[in-house]
Amino acid sequence: MEPLLSLERISDLYKSENISNGKDAKQSSNYENYYAAQALNRSYASSGSVTERSIQSWWEVDLRGYFTISNITLTAATVRIRYLDMRNAFVEVMDKDVSLCSDVQVEWCGNVSSTVTAGEEFTFTCNATFPVRFVRVTRPSTTNVHLIIGHVDVQGKGAKKPHHSYYKPSKSKKVSQPFLTTTAMTAGDCGIICHQYHSCTAFSYSATIPTDENCLLTDKVMSSSDDNSWTTYTISCL
Template sequence: MLLSAREMIFIVCCIWVQDRLHVKADNIMLQKPRRLSSTYKWKSDGKDYYYHSYYANDGSKIRWPARSGFQAGPYWQGDLQGFYTVHNITVTSDDHTTFASDIRDAYIGVSSVDIKCPDDDVTWCGQWPADTLPRETLTFSCSHVQPVRFVRVWRNITGYLTVQEVEVEGTPRRTRAAKYNKSLNKKLYTPLTSVYAISASDCGIKCYKTQPCLGFSYNPSADPSCLLATSTKSTTATDWVTYSITDCSNHITCDLTDQFK
């Protein structure tokens, strides 16, 4: 049966709309700056070969992976070079059986700050399962309050970490001009309230949600660990860190979520 011109146009439009709806989101991690906690070296025929960090976001799932050396807490971190709401992180394991297991039980997370210790100020998006297969691709959905800049894959073990590829989907976020002054070994003199927080970033978010809040102090060893105040007056106190807002009004209408460095 021959189709009329109108029917042909309708079919073509439907195909075009369907293709548009299935366009893959941009990978905002592609070829961005990245680092490994250490780099695995392999020697063959007198030559050294390195499993560099950039292999994990070079856009290829068939070339070499990024692989750390044998160490405590190995990690890979990528820098988005801007602040985003991250929706999904897609991670692929190595395509060789030898290294594929080196991602088992790895954590996947995001952070607003460049950190050295994988457990500090990181929002978890998921954990890689223990039964890893070669060239397995899994997607982890993220849910975080503050805009983030860094994406992490790490293992809480002493061993290796091997990552074939990391892809990230996210939406750019504009952050406003709020800034903090950071004071080591200082504690707020008259806290408005005391709450529990798992990190300085988490404490800062609680300050942001408590209006007005002009400063906060954080000490991971204290109970409670987070102090919020409407005054930035502080006193000397070992192991505490105080963050004071420098250019926001007392009404706090600006975004305070990316300055907890």
Template sequence: MSLHVLASLVFCLSVSRLKYTHGESIAFGKLAKQSSTYIANRRYYYLAYPASQAINPVYWMTGSYTNYGNPSWWEVDLRGYYSISNITLTAAYNGWHTYMANAYVEVMDKDISLCSDVKVEWCGNVSSTVASGEKFNFTCNATFPIRFVRVTRRTTGNNYLGIGQVDVQGVGATKRYRSYYTPTTNRKVSIPSLTTSAVTAGQCGILCHQNHSCIDFSYSKTASTDANCLLSNKEVPQNSVANNAWTMYTLNNCL
């Protein structure tokens, strides 16, 4: 899909319906979920539209799609803390573009399904009419580091939420320095984003804090001193394997 140049300024908390050029989305490859997932019953097979498709450019024509609900929502965990410059929603091209109408965008520092003290910043609303493939650009004014981006659609009754693509632009932000990790013995992350060294598990945790994309880490007393601290920005426990020499530390989402 071709990208176009943004031809006008976008005011804070406003929506631009113009196309523009930008860098790679920081949401790409991260953990996305939604209130429910629509599964189409074809004649010979079933076709699902999971939340992950809205951040994967391969599915730019169809994206993600929920079942009936109120509210219906979509969310991505950026697996790190960021200062967000803008968020772009693109409507689907498969005839479901109308199911993004009146959806609104918010950013949060914590998992709203788990935590009671979440900081939330409202970024703006999609218009009541949406064309196929139309882009809506939002600029957020959050003064705190962002980890979650959520799109919500509320109606007077049950309805769907369909999103072609979600693009998030931003840079890494400094996290609060707190070390509330849940340890799991005899496991380690299998796909580290950084392999480094640390004298203690606490020092490995400090290195994780200093790396804005790090969410979880693993430490071993007996591994090579050059590679005994593994930092990860990917989903755990899916990104983990059994290993008796290691302990895996998973970040508490309510920090």
């Protein structure tokens, strides 16, 4: 007999959604025009994203916000024998950009088997106790190999950002694609509003703009434009 699910677990299942679609992906290198973003688009699932050959090839998505992850599914490519280049890859989740930060929290989620078939799916559950922003897939090897991923699906729901977020200011910069325009008395107040939204990764504040629209929140990367009236603050590392 199947064990009964708690009301909390049932609620989590219903609230969980694909949080990787349309987000920012990158990889250790690009083979021809098989870019990292293609692994997030099912229309490219047959060929996927492809790295150059390397001893440790990797692929990563920035979720542009903080989430509780329920599961991550990797699907192997189907074109020719490309599916073999996902063998032994492993999945990790992180709270910060490992290329920029020295105090990254990491949780290992699982690894793909050494035997992979075309279009095979591998689903991993992640038990990270911290808010997750980055998902990374790495294929270690003692020889130079490709990492090829047909598709990546990350399921989860919004979580609170870390309590010790640090925002780095960039003067004369303004968010050009805000998801929220609101009011704030100071830059610190605008930062508090940003902190309340799990998807907010940067904000702009102006002391000279009308107060009903002097605080702009965004979840986009590199979405600021030059404007002397504004200062843009982005989450950085301590």
